[in-house]
Amino acid sequence: MPVIIAPPRLLTRDPEPDAKALMFPKRRRVWELSRHLHCSIVGTCLSSAELRHVLAKAGRNVDGMTEHELHGVGVLAAGRNDLEGKLLNKALEKRNRQAVVAFGKATSEPEVLALWRNASQRGEIPGAYWAALTHAAATDALVRIVFGEVHMLSHLVGAANRADIRRLNALEAENAELRAKLERQQRHLGDGLAKRDARISQLTRLLEVQLAQASPTSAAPSLADDTLSNLAADQARRLDAERRRRQALERRIESLRGKLADAEIELGRKTELLDRLQQELRALETCLTQAWASGSDGLPRHASDLTLLYVGGRAGSIPHLRKIAAHASMTLLSHDGGVEERSGLLTGLVARADVVLFPVDCVSHEAAASLKRACRQFSKPFIPLRSSGISSFVTALRQVEPASMPAT
Numbered sequence: 001m002p003v004i005i006a007p008p009r010l011l012t013r014d015p016e017p018d019a020k021a022l023m024f025p026k027r028r029r030v031w032e033l034s035r036h037l038h039c040s041i042v043g044t045c046l047s048s049a050e051l052r053h054v055l056a057k058a059g060r061n062v063d064g065m066t067e068h069e070l071h072g073v074g075v076l077a078a079g080r081n082d083l084e085g086k087l088l089n090k091a092l093e094k095r096n097r098q099a100v101v102a103f104g105k106a107t108s109e110p111e112v113l114a115l116w117r118n119a120s121q122r123g124e125i126p127g128a129y130w131a132a133l134t135h136a137a138a139t140d141a142l143v144r145i146v147f148g149e150v151h152m153l154s155h156l157v158g159a160a161n162r163a164d165i166r167r168l169n170a171l172e173a174e175n176a177e178l179r180a181k182l183e184r185q186q187r188h189l190g191d192g193l194a195k196r197d198a199r200i201s202q203l204t205r206l207l208e209v210q211l212a213q214a215s216p217t218s219a220a221p222s223l224a225d226d227t228l229s230n231l232a233a234d235q236a237r238r239l240d241a242e243r244r245r246r247q248a249l250e251r252r253i254e255s256l257r258g259k260l261a262d263a264e265i266e267l268g269r270k271t272e273l274l275d276r277l278q279q280e281l282r283a284l285e286t287c288l289t290q291a292w293a294s295g296s297d298g299l300p301r302h303a304s305d306l307t308l309l310y311v312g313g314r315a316g317s318i319p320h321l322r323k324i325a326a327h328a329s330m331t332l333l334s335h336d337g338g339v340e341e342r343s344g345l346l347t348g349l350v351a352r353a354d355v356v357l358f359p360v361d362c363v364s365h366e367a368a369a370s371l372k373r374a375c376r377q378f379s380k381p382f383i384p385l386r387s388s389g390i391s392s393f394v395t396a397l398r399q400v401e402p403a404s405m406p407a408t
Helices: 035-045 048-057 067-078 083-095 097-103 109-122 125-133 140-159 161-213 223-294 315-327 343-352 365-378 390-399
Strands: 306-311 330-335 355-359 382-385
Touching (some): 067 365, 109 140, 315 390, 355 365, 382 390
Parallel strands (some): 306 330
16 A cells, blocks of 8 residues: 655644634744745745845844855744744734735635735735735645745746846846937037026126116116016026926936946846856857767766765756766765755765765755755865756866865
8 A cells, every 4th residue: 555645734833723713813923834935935025135134133144145145044044933033023024014914804714815816916925925824814725825826936937037138138228328318418408508508698798788778767668678588588487497307307317327227236147147057058068079079978087986965956867967977987976955865864975975066946945054064064065056957967077176176
C-alpha cells in the first residue's frame, strides 16, 4: 500500500471555531504562520527600505547588506517571536493598515476569499495578501489558494523581464530626446524673455520722458501717452504669461529628471542581470567550441579529482548535473536543502566536499544560512549560482580552481 505524505500545514493556529468567537477575532502574527510563507510575505508586503529600517531599529547592522542578504535576514526574523519578529509584524500591520481594516469586515472564509479576489483583480496584492493570511477566519485551504496565486504571479513577473529591458531602453532614449528638446526650448524662452525685458525697459523710459514733458495742467493724457500705457500693459501681460509658461516647463523638466533617474536605476539592475546571462552564454559557447574542435566536452579538467556539493535545485536536473561534473573529472554530491532529505546531513556533506554550490532561486533561506555557517566552520569555499539551470552550473565549473579558491 503506497504511503501518502500529507503537505505541510501553512497555519499554526486554526481559525476561530464559531461565529460567536469571531465577534472578537484574534488575527495571526507573522511568526504564527508557516515558515513556507515568510519568504513571500517579506518580499511582497514590505519594501526593501522598510525592511532595512525595521532591522536597523532592532539593533542589527544592515550597512553593506545586499538586497538578497537583507531579504534572507528578514525571512528568518519573521519566524521568531523576539524583538525583530515583533517589529517586523508591527511594520507589516502599519504598512498594510488599509487592507487589514477592509478585510476586518469579513466574518467567514468565503467573504475573505471574495475580498482577496476583488483586490487581486485591482492589482492591490501586497496589502490584501497580508490581510488574508492573518485573518482569523482564514483556513489552511484558503491560505494555500492565496499563496499559490501570489507564487504564480511572481513567475509571470520574472517572465516579463525581457520586455522590461526593451521598454527601459526605449524610455531612456525617449528621455534623452525630451531632455535635449526641453533644453533647446528653455534657451529659446530665455532669449525671448531677455528681448522682451529690454523692450519693456525701453518703452518704460520713453513713457517717463513723455509724461515729464506733458503739461501739468493738461486735463487728459495725450494720444501718445495712451498708446504707450496700453503698449506697456500689453507687454507686461505677455511677460507674465511667458513666466508662467516657463515655470510649467521647469516643473515638467524636474518631473522628467525624476523619471530618468528611476529609469537609470532600473536599467542598471537589468544591465547587471544581462552581464551575468552573457557570462553564462560565453561559458557555454566556449564549451561547445572546444567540443567541436577537439571532440571533447569542453569542460575544465583538474589533476586531482574534486568533490562538489550541490544543495537545492530541482530533483529532475541533478542526474544531468552529475554527468556534466563526471565529464569534468569531478564528483558531485547533492542535497535538496531539507525538502525531503534531513537537513542534519548537510554538515557531514560539507566536510566531504571541496567546493559547495547552491542556486539562489531554488534553495530555502534557512538552508542557505545553515550551509554558509558550515562552510565557514570547515573553511570550504562556496559559490552562489544565479539559477538552477545547467548554464549557471557550467559557468561555475569553469570558475572552480582548487589551488586558488579561498574559503568565502
